[in-house]
Every structure is written in structure tokens, then in C-alpha cells.
Amino acid sequence: MIEIFNIEFQNPVFIASGVFGFGLKYKNVTRSVGALFTKGITLLPRMGNPPPRIYETPCGIINSVGLENPGVKEFCRSILPRIKKINSRIFVNVAGFTVEEYAQIVEEIGDRVTGFELNISCPNVKEGGVLFGQNPKMAAEIVRVVRKRTRCPIIVKLTANFCDPLKVGRACIDAGADGLSLINTLYGLVFDIKAKKPLITGGLSGPAIRPFALYCVHRLRELKVPVIGIGGIMTGRDAYEFLLAGAKAVAIGTAVLRDPYAPLRIIEELDTLLKGGK
Amino acid sequence: MIEIFNIEFQNPVFIASGVFGFGLKYKNVTRSVGALFTKGITLLPRMGNPPPRIYETPCGIINSVGLENPGVKEFCRSILPRIKKINSRIFVNVAGFTVEEYAQIVEEIGDRVTGFELNISCPNVKEGGVLFGQNPKMAAEIVRVVRKRTRCPIIVKLTANFCDPLKVGRACIDAGADGLSLINTLYGLVFDIKAKKPLITGGLSGPAIRPFALYCVHRLRELKVPVIGIGGIMTGRDAYEFLLAGAKAVAIGTAVLRDPYAPLRIIEELDTLLKGGK
Amino acid sequence: MMWHLVKIINKEWLSRDIFSMEFTLHGLKPAPGQFFQIRINESYDPLLSRPISIADYEKGRLLMIVKIVGRGTEILSKKKTGDEVLIFGPLGKKLKIKNKKSLIIAGGIGVAPLYFLAKSLKKARIDFTFVYGARTPSELVLKDEIKKLSSRAVFITETGSNKAGTALSVLNELNLAEYGAGYACGPRAMLVELKKMNLQFPVYAFCEDFLGCGCGLCLGCAIKYKGSYKRICEDGPVFELKGLEFND
Amino acid sequence: MMWHLVKIINKEWLSRDIFSMEFTLHGLKPAPGQFFQIRINESYDPLLSRPISIADYEKGRLLMIVKIVGRGTEILSKKKTGDEVLIFGPLGKKLKIKNKKSLIIAGGIGVAPLYFLAKSLKKARIDFTFVYGARTPSELVLKDEIKKLSSRAVFITETGSNKAGTALSVLNELNLAEYGAGYACGPRAMLVELKKMNLQFPVYAFCEDFLGCGCGLCLGCAIKYKGSYKRICEDGPVFELKGLEFND
Ligand SMILES: Cc1cc2nc3c(=O)[nH]c(=O)nc-3n(C[C@H](O)[C@H](O)[C@H](O)COP(=O)(O)OP(=O)(O)OC[C@H]3O[C@@H](n4cnc5c(N)ncnc54)[C@H](O)[C@@H]3O)c2cc1C
Ligand SMILES: Cc1cc2nc3c(=O)[nH]c(=O)nc-3n(C[C@H](O)[C@H](O)[C@H](O)COP(=O)(O)OP(=O)(O)OC[C@H]3O[C@@H](n4cnc5c(N)ncnc54)[C@H](O)[C@@H]3O)c2cc1C
Ligand SMILES: Cc1cc2nc3c(=O)[nH]c(=O)nc-3n(C[C@H](O)[C@H](O)[C@H](O)COP(=O)(O)O)c2cc1C
Numbered sequence A, B: 001m002i003e004i005f006n007i008e009f010q011n012p013v014f015i016a017s018g019v020f021g022f023g024l025k026y027k028n029v030t031r032s033v034g035a036l037f038t039k040g041i042t043l044l045p046r047m048g049n050p051p052p053r054i055y056e057t058p059c060g061i062i063n064s065v066g067l068e069n070p071g072v073k074e075f076c077r078s079i080l081p082r083i084k085k086i087n088s089r090i091f092v093n094v095a096g097f098t099v100e101e102y103a104q105i106v107e108e109i110g111d112r113v114t115g116f117e118l119n120i121s122c123p124n125v126k127e128g129g130v131l132f133g134q135n136p137k138m139a140a141e142i143v144r145v146v147r148k149r150t151r152c153p154i155i156v157k158l159t160a161n162f163c164d165p166l167k168v169g170r171a172c173i174d175a176g177a178d179g180l181s182l183i184n185t186l187y188g189l190v191f192d193i194k195a196k197k198p199l200i201t202g203g204l205s206g207p208a209i210r211p212f213a214l215y216c217v218h219r220l221r222e223l224k225v226p227v228i229g230i231g232g233i234m235t236g237r238d239a240y241e242f243l244l245a246g247a248k249a250v251a252i253g254t255a256v257l258r259d260p261y262a263p264l265r266i267i268e269e270l271d272t273l274l275k276g277g278k
Numbered sequence C, D: 001m002m003w004h005l006v007k008i009i010n011k012e013w014l015s016r017d018i019f020s021m022e023f024t025l026h027g028l029k030p031a032p033g034q035f036f037q038i039r040i041n042e043s044y045d046p047l048l049s050r051p052i053s054i055a056d057y058e059k060g061r062l063l064m065i066v067k068i069v070g071r072g073t074e075i076l077s078k079k080k081t082g083d084e085v086l087i088f089g090p091l092g093k094k095l096k097i098k099n100k101k102s103l104i105i106a107g108g109i110g111v112a113p114l115y116f117l118a119k120s121l122k123k124a125r126i127d128f129t130f131v132y133g134a135r136t137p138s139e140l141v142l143k144d145e146i147k148k149l150s151s152r153a154v155f156i157t158e159t160g161s162n163k164a165g166t167a168l169s170v171l172n173e174l175n176l177a178e179y180g181a182g183y184a185c186g187p188r189a190m191l192v193e194l195k196k197m198n199l200q201f202p203v204y205a206f207c208e209d210f211l212g213c214g215c216g217l218c219l220g221c222a223i224k225y226k227g228s229y230k231r232i233c234e235d236g237p238v239f240e241l242k243g244l245e246f247n248d
């Protein structure tokens, strides 16, 4: 049992946004994790990007899903009630294309969830996304506007692409955010050597980026706010490193693509480590 | 045969700074590559960092060598003449701790080498290094000062840690640099879970970072200046991707730690690809 | 749906770069089109599992047929009889076969899931023609089995001595009006061509692509079907060819 | 110095987590302390090779003894007789043995390079005592061979029934004045302790640590020796204990 934002979570192993849909499928996994971060939700429904959307790289993957989702209305109507039956600890990953959109999505959902994760770091959309997250002023502005519309905890999901997450993180906290999560995917590119043009441009994730993610999380400890550590966590040992580096909890991303049951294993392994075993 | 800066190189496969010492050991490798980037040279001799200096991570390594080198005087006296007998295409990797130091090192070496690679991106030293490289103004200032002291080609080695290499690169070119090389290592951290403190903080390299490095190189093509692509290149195919992304040549780093003869293999594989084979 | 640690009870090379693996795994009720995600190794490189179709399943014996096309299948090919493999599944929608005279069109390794389909048709006593094209004669695997199984079987290769061509070039010789359903699996280019032929009966295409999770979670396996993106792994892998939009 | 693709002609388990591998590799003239970099697998995870000492070399037969301590050695342990392994070397400086009555001190898997050393001393007709400590009796590998080889051999384990202790605790029972040279390999803590004992004869420490390139290029394997950093792989792996600075 851990406590963040004065809310109790059954354990510090969460599922990162985008890799588990809405948690409706492997229900015993959804049920067992500390919290679920939903796939990114936009104001209007989105089809997402054309394929290829996933490509494997050394110890990692590049994804370019492009925020495929049914939009906030449909999410609230038909999905949210079903998730809540499985696990009540839900953070909705909010992806706006304008400052106002973030606020609208948050307002639409209201206090039906545990909190919000403002996604200002998606590298897979043409507008918004990572461009907001690279700019401390923009990021703070989004937090300020959203803050006025909700009392639920606001976590800001940071990027470390071409910007310092400490600077952006500080700006967000000063603007009223309650916590930070990082890192979102790094930029990544693979070329198609036959066609001689890019095969996929998207976000790099997986164990490949773990040492960099850990560095970023460790860097944020001076802010003394709750941080959710994300990036390449595959085992309880990896999760433990993030906790030692200052994270209050961790979120599992790519590991779930390799094994949908990975969170269950990680919860167990971490528990053993926290109890002093090995 | 390729030409960069009006200088001919026997092939576009170079050896990256720091992974091959001064090329004095596996001489047939040094002899066969297009050019050698030396280990970083400082004004004064440096002992380097205490161990552990290398740690393995998924598909990568973290290093914290800390610029161990004999200093520029000793380099010019006893090492440079010996490298030149093996391969005349030498770029000295220059690591200053002040702007003036860069200039002094370059001046000391004079026109005895093919050119200089200004290392403003080393994450393994307390002052200078990556801090210079994250700041377009500082970076440009270094280039301006060095430019006055040499006519040899100046390549600036960029970092993509918490800054946009396009911005810094543009500033360097405007200040008189002839070309750019990137990326230097990403930040990386591994925790010692028994001691509960960092085991190693340093620079992350290897195939893990390749998709990110390729993205950075591709981003720089709009500058239309010679770029040396670096980051996780293990095969001729990897090298080819960097050339397709806009690099004029590539430099091999971590691959050499896995196999000192890797550059020979990569030269061959790339040659086959460039000739249209597979 | 879960992980199974299964032992290879028989591994065989069917051609220079195609091999089969047989496992014992009781209690499945798989249908054609379904597949497993195979864990390539315990290292994180390659990181993801690879999807391989059920090529046959009978009395607890599970057959897979794999062609080496890249690193994952290369590593897999080194496994020997007696080695253990972790597989996750069965995944994908169960295809409901039509009770109509059927045309099976296999291009290359596309034969793998269609072999299981053919056996299912046979079991349901549905008459079918099996057209199977490959690049060279030696790449035509399971030829004898398919011959025995099918009411009619036509084999063709691109380097064929008397008659050269692809699976699709055979279709012109058939009386297509006879058929009430088609099933196709092969390279994307084959499916694209086949769609253009606009056959008068429904054709079910077995789609193969690079997958992420393989089980409906990541949205990484999009394919455009009737105007929106579907997941190959969960909504497919079999789709009616007419609805597929290839954009090329 | 180059890559050799060698076949395992004999793989054996010496204890629960220690195994030996024997290869045929002609034409070497290795000396104690030298080692090979072993390619763990073709995937990039783990990325680097692992250093393993020459535990014996005679008539083209190369012996290695490996303890499983992490992922690399774990993967290596799955290799079987008949499998091939890529090895790079021999690497490291050739140790020149002293023509003095010698004391060999092995802690745990540190026995591997010292076994080769003992054989070299024997061949040079140099008298020596072999002290070998391990955690449990079953972890004392090559016991019989060492007994046969040595003028005197003392074995001790931490869980020993009549006498419990470490290799170092045995030293008090010896007449140390007899010896003119020492050779030690074992956990870092053992070397640190041994240094504190300040023996009156030179002791040569075989240093083991995580390496990068293994061949002098990357400066990744620093160890402080007489005030400056030396490379374990190229300047060592054997250093005079007195000069080593452990900082702890
Ligand atoms: C449902 C399903 C069932 C299948 N059944 C079988 C079967 O029974 N037998 C069989 O042999 N195969 C089957 N496949 C195909 C098989 O999964 C692939 O051949 C395998 O995953 C290739 O892995 P690899 O590591 O060997 O090749 P990879 O190294 O992954 O590369 C294979 C080829 O695809 C290219 N490629 C990889 N990713 C992409 C991408 N995102 N976009 C474009 N090109 C890409 C590569 O460049 C390369 O040419 C099936 C696929 C699916 C989806
Ligand atoms: C010259 C030389 C000769 C050797 N000879 C032998 C031999 O003959 N037989 C033998 O069994 N072993 C020998 N070793 C040791 C052997 O190389 C290691 O045990 C092996 O590399 C471990 O690899 P691994 O992947 O199994 O373990 P790893 O996963 O690499 O980890 C091993 C342990 O070391 C820790 N570790 C890893 N890197 C570092 C670091 N940079 N700093 C601190 N801790 C770290 C890990 O946390 C873990 O506890 C030798 C080493 C050297 C340098
Ligand atoms: C397929 C996929 C989809 C993702 N979708 C989202 C998303 O919708 N919103 C978001 O904030 N992050 C998204 N991410 C990023 C992850 O939540 C996570 O931050 C990142 O992958 C790094 O963690 P990992 O290395 O454990 O995967 C996605 C990642 C993947 C692999």
C-alpha cells in the first residue's frame, strides 16, 4: 500500500498510458496494478496514424500510433464505467491540441477518475504534443488553465526530447500541478534502405531508454514532488531502481507488449526486493 | 573515396572519439578507416574518473571515462607522429574546460592534423563538456574563438541531451564551423540496488540509442552542411541508414568495444550496399 | 489465452529456409487464422514476440511452419527437437468457414495458415481447390500433403520449367463461377492484385504484418478496413478482402 | 590477437553453478593471467563480451572454468558440448613466474587462473602451497587435480564441518617466512584484506572486474596502481598487490 496525493494505491506498479488500451482485456492485470493510465484521450475521436505503427529496434520499439481513441464523449459514455468496475484507480491521459482542449477534456470527465495525466509529450502528432512539453511557458499555461477546472490530482507527463524535464517540470509544479510522470518516448527514426526514405518516425521506448529515463527521474528529485518513473521497466529490479532514484511509483509501458502479464510479475519481484529479499 | 571539406577520405567509415585510443593498436583497422577521431584531448593531462567506468545496459553501455588523456603537449610530442604514420586523416577531439582552452589546444596542435572536432558534449566531466553544448551562445562563442586560430576544418560534436542539436548546430555553423558530428552519448544512470545509491552516471551509447541518433542526424539535414553521423552503428546497414538520413560519413563507437575489427566489417558491408547489393 | 512452455517434439527443414516445428499442447480448440506469439529468446533483443500461425492442430499436436525472413525467425530456426519455446495464445479471431465450394490461394509461406484451413474444410466435407505458388519448386512445402487433402491442387512456381507464374496467374485457368468462397494468404502484393481481380465470391484474406503486443492492447497493428483502422491481431487476422484498403 | 570460432569439445558441471568448457585451439603460447573475451551471443543484449581466464592450456586444449554470476555467464552456461563459441584473445600481459617457493591463494572462482598458474609452477619445478577457500565444500572445484599438483594443498570452506574459514584464515597456520612469492585471485574483499596483511614477499593479484573492450582501447577498466590508473585488461590483469589502491 502506498499513498500519493493523499490517495491510497495497492502498490506502486502502474500501467503506462497507451500500452494496455483501457484495461478491459486482461482484467486480472488491470485489477492488480496500483493504477491504470488510460490510452491518450482527445476531445474528438481520432483514427490514429497509418501503418507501420510499430517497429522494433535494439532493445526497444518505435511507435507511431498517433493517439487513436474514441474521443472523450464516447470514453465517458461507454468505456469509463467499465474500467471503474475493474480498478478504481484511473488516471486519464489527456491529449489536447490547444490549451483549451485540455481543459475541456478534463471538465467533461469531471471527478469520475482518480486524476489526470496531461500528455504534453506525445511525439506522434503534428500539432501540440511534444511541442507543448518542450516549452516551460506553454506547459505551465496548460496546467494553469486545467487547474481551474478540476480538483483532482494533475500529473504532467514530461518529455526529455530536446528539453530539460527539470525546467519544464518546475514550471508545471509552480503552475499548480500535483505530480510529474516521465519519460514519454524519445524521438526515433528508422530508414527503409530499399525505398531510401523514412520507414517510421515515432517514439522510442523499451529497455533501451531505461538508463536515460532513470537519469531524468533522478534529476527531478530536487523538486520534491511525487514523480511516476517510466521508461523501459521490465523487471521488479528495474522498478526498484526508479524508486531508489526518487520515484513514488513506476509505470510499465513496452514490457506489456512483450508480455501482457508483465505487471503481475513486476509487482511480485518488486515486493520481494522491498521486503529485503533478492 | 569521398570528399568532405575538399579533403578526400578513402571511405565514409570513421572511428568515433574515445573508443580506439589513438589508433596505435589495431593498426590495420586504423589504416583502413576513412578517418580517426582521437580520444578527447585536454590542455593538461587528466587521470580520468574512478571506476566503475563502464557498465552494460540493454543494447548499450554507460561510460564514465572522464577524458583520461596525457594532455595536448604529450599528445603532440609522442603520440601524434605515430598516428600519422598509420593514417593521415586525423581529427583531434578537443575538450576544453574554458573557451580559451579550446583555442589553446587547437593552436598547440596547429595544422599537423586533418581537422578538429570540438567536444562540447562530454557528459562525464564536472565543468564544461555538455554544458557548453546545451547552450547555443556558448557553443558559438567557442567556435568563433577557435576559428580565429586555425584554418583546418572545424567539426563541432553536438549533444542531444536536453537541448535541440539543430539550434546549437545552426549557431555553430553561423559562427564559422565547417561541419557537425552527432550524437555524443545520452545521459545515463544505473543504480546499485544493494548500496541504494548510483552505481554509475555517465554517457549512454550503443545500438540502444541508434533510432534517436538517426532522428537527430536527419533533423540536421536542413542545415546543408557536412554531418558525421554517430550513434549505435553496428553494421553496414546501420551506417547506410545514417547516410540516407543525410550524413556525409559515419563514425563507429561502441561497436568497437564489442569487436575491435568491427570497422573493417562495416566498411565492407556498407560498400556492398552502396554498390546496390544487399 | 496464456503463455505455454512447450517442447519441440519434431523440428524439420522443409526447404532451405522453411522449417516446421511440432509441439504437444492439449486442450485447444483453435480455428484457422489463429496464431501464437512466439518468444524468440530471453534477451531483450529482439524485444517482441513473433506471430506464427497454427498450421495444423490435431489431437494435441500443434504444427507451425516458419520461413526465415529476418533476425527473429533466424534465431528461432536454430532451435532443435527437444528445445523448449514459450508461446502465447491462441490469438486472433476464429474464422468461420463457409459451406461453399472454396478456392484457397497460397503465395509463399502464406501456405502455413491455409494448410490448417484446408484440413478444416476437408473435415467439414467442403469441396475446395488449393492453388499454391512459390518462387522455386523447392519452396513448395507440404506439396504431397496438400495434394492428398484437396479435391484439386495446382502448384506453380516463378521459375517453373513447363509453366511459370504466380498463384494468381493460375486463377485464369479455373472456372471461377464454380466457387462460393475464397481464402488467400501471401505477400501483400498478391493480396493487392487479388483485390483488383474483383472475384464474384467473398474472399477472406489472412493478413500478416509486424505486430506489437499481438493481443489487442497496443493498437500497433492497424490495417484499414471499410474506412477505419482495425487491429490485425484482434479484429483479424482474417478480413474480407473487399473491405481492405491498401492505399497502393 | 584475433577472433577464434571454437567448438566446445567437453562441457562439464563442476558444481551447481560452476562449469568447465574445453576447446581445441592450436598454436597459442599463453601465460597465466591471460584471458579471452567470450562473445555471449549474436544479439546485442548482452552487448559486450565477457572475460574468462585461461584455466589450463596443454597440447592445443584450452580449458575455461566459469561461475554463473549474472546474465552473461548464465547464457554461456546453456552451451553444450558440440556448440561453437567466438572467443577473442589471448589478452592481458603474460605473467612471469618467480623462481621462489610460492603461495597460491584462491578464493571462490578465483581458482580458475590459479589452476593454470599452478600447472606452470609445477612445470617449472617450483615448489608451492595451494590455499583454496570457497563457501561450501561442493563449490571447491578441481580439488583432486589441485591436490595432485601441489606440494601442499589446503582447502577450507565457510561452512566447513571441522574447520570453517576463508582462504586468508588459513595463512596464519602457515610458516609464511618460507615463501618468496604469492599469487592471489578472489573476490575484491579478499584482495583488500590480503593487502592489509602486508606479507613480506611480493604478492601478485589477479584482478577481475567488468571490462569494456578487453583489449586496451576504451580505458573502461581502470584500477589505481601506484598513484595512477592502469588498464586491467592491458596493463594487467595481474598487478603487484602492494601497488594497488583500493580506496576502501
Ligand atoms: C497473424 C500472423 C501470422 C503469421 N504466421 C506466420 C507463419 O505461420 N509462418 C511464417 O513464417 N510467418 C508468419 N507470419 C509472419 C511472421 O510473423 C514474420 O515473418 C516474422 O515476424 C518476421 O520476424 P523476423 O524477426 O524474422 O523478421 P524481421 O527482422 O522482423 O523483418 C522481416 C521483414 O519485414 C520488414 N519489416 C519489419 N517490420 C516492418 C514494418 N513495421 N513495416 C514494414 N516492414 C517491416 C523487415 O525489414 C524485413 O524485411 C505471420 C504474421 C502474422 C501477423
Ligand atoms: C581478466 C578477467 C578474468 C576472468 N576470469 C574468469 C574466469 O576464469 N572464470 C569466471 O567465472 N569469471 C572470470 N572473470 C569474471 C567474469 O568475467 C565475470 O563474472 C562475468 O563477466 C560476469 O558476467 P555476467 O554477465 O554473468 O554478470 P553481470 O550481469 O555482468 O554481473 C555480474 C555481477 O557484477 C556486478 N557488476 C557488473 N558490472 C559492474 C560494475 N561495472 N561495477 C560494479 N559491479 C558490477 C553485477 O551487478 C553482478 O552482481 C574474469 C574477469 C576478468 C576481468
Ligand atoms: C504503443 C505505445 C503507445 C503509447 N501511447 C501513449 C499515449 O497515448 N499517451 C502517453 O502519454 N504515452 C504513450 N506512450 C508512452 C508510454 O506511456 C511510456 O511513457 C513510454 O513508452 C516509455 O515507457 P516504456 O519504455 O516502459 O514503454 C505509448 C507507448 C507505446 C509503446
Ligand SMILES: Cc1cc2nc3c(=O)[nH]c(=O)nc-3n(C[C@H](O)[C@H](O)[C@H](O)COP(=O)(O)O)c2cc1C
Pocket: B016, B017, B018, B019, B038, B039, B040, B063, B065, B067, B093, B119, B122, B157, B183, B184, B185, B204, B205, B206, B207, B209, B230, B231, B232, B233, B251, B252, B253, B254, B255, D218, D220
Ligand atoms: C568508452 C567511450 C569513450 C568515449 N570518449 C569520448 C571522447 O573522449 N570524446 C568524445 O567526443 N566522445 C567520446 N565518446 C562518445 C563516442 O564518440 C560516440 O559519440 C558515442 O559513444 C555514440 O556512438 P556509439 O553509440 O557508436 O558509441 C566515448 C564513448 C565511449 C563508449
Ligand code: FES
Pocket: C211, C212, C213, C214, C215, C216, C217, C218, C219, C220, C221, C231, C232, C233, C234
Ligand atoms: S499488435 Fe498490439 S493491438 Fe495488435
Ligand code: FES
Pocket: D211, D212, D213, D214, D215, D216, D217, D218, D219, D220, D221, D231, D232, D233, D234
Ligand atoms: S576494457 Fe577497454 S581498455 Fe580495458
